Amino acid sequence: MSKLEVKPENHKIFIFKKIFEFESAKQQAEKKKLNAFGMFAKFNPLKRPTDETVLLKEQILRYEPFWFVASKRILNYTCAVTYPIPVHNPHAVSLSIKNDPSQNIYPVARQNDKTKVDMPVIEHCHRVVEFSNYFDGLKREVKTQVFTDYIKKFGHNEVEQVELENVLQPILSVDSLTSIVRSELQNQVINASNIEEDSEEITSLYLYFRPVYAFEYHWSTADKVGVIEVDGLTGEIIENGNWFKNTFDQTFTRDNLIELSAELASTVVPGAGTVVKIANKVITQ
Known part of the structure; x- marks a missing residue:
């Protein structure tokens, strides 16, 4: 049996400062608005979106989450x-x-x-197994390099609480994230006759929020809506994007993040298993 330790000082929240302003992002979105409904609609010879039939419905600057987690497993055997x-x-x-x-x-x-x-x-024997990675908080397939580039290239500040509007809740919750971490740590083969110590620790649990502009367009002749996203840091345009609605209804703080994982320290699980009970009080799946 083993425990997963998560120390309060290892919890941090960071916010990126936007590079592109609203008007600049809107201009980029307008150039791509006809692509918001998929390639089939764009090249349909019978009915396709046009500048006259596709109009801006809503626009928003939201802050999207991604995680960084680092962990280690210490064994004496x-x-x-x-x-x-x-x-x-x-x-x-x-x-x-x-x-x-x-x-x-x-x-x-x-x-x-x-x-x-x-x-x-x-x-x-003494062995230390380590695992660390970045994870998109909205459960999308995003390459790790994308997040490491954000960290290297763009300014971000550590905060005690997030006081911005339109901050998206992570769909990837703390308990799901911890299950992934434990699975990676436990996946290492340990050839032992007797295990004297088997402890696990999350050494870093960081939650980042980055600015993304979203522009929702209405295609009147087809009565459809589509979304163009513009990255507030890189200016990259995502066609056929998403309009996420799962925002925090109250200020999210570092104490909330600590509370989410506080129960981890007392959770006992089988040595080869994953988390069976993790706090999940604010961020939900």
């Missing part, structure tokens, strides 16, 4: 193994260990030109 030890004296028929109170005798085995003694020993 023993292995009962047999070491083949070469014997160089051609006349030796057995060996004993000097000052060994058990006075065990180990016979010398000879095969062809090789001579050895099979010595049973106990290996005392």
Whole structure:
């Protein structure tokens, strides 16, 4: 049985400051608005969106979450193994260990030109298994490099609370994230006769919020809506985007983040399993 430790000082919240302003993002979105309804609609010869039939319905600056988590698993264990030890004296028929109170005798085995003694020993081992990664808070397939580039290239400030409007709640909750982490840590094969210590710790649990503009367009002749997203940091345009609605209804704080994982420290789980009970009080799936 093992516990997953999450220390309060390892929890942090960061907010990125937008690079692109609303008007600049809107101009970029207007250029791509006809693509908001998919490629099939754009190239449909019978009915396709036009500048006259596609009009801006809503616009918003929202803050999207992504996670960074770092963790480690510390193991102290023993292995009962047999070491083949070469014997160089051609006349030796057995060996004993000097000052060994058990006075065990180990016979010398000879095969062809090789001579050895099979010595049973106990290996005392210490191992640290580490895992870290970035995760999109909205459960989209986003490459890790995208998030590391945000960190390297754009300014972000650590805050105690998020006082912005339109802050999206992570769909990837703390308990789901922790299950992923534990699965990675537990997935390592440990060849042990006896495990003396098996402890796990999340060394970093960081929640980042980045600015994204979303522009919702209405295609009147088809009575459809589509969304163009503009990254508030890079200016990258995402066609056929999403209009997320799961925003926080109250200020989200670092204390909330600590509360979400506080129960982890007392959660006992099987050594090869995943979390069976994690706090999930503010961020929900």
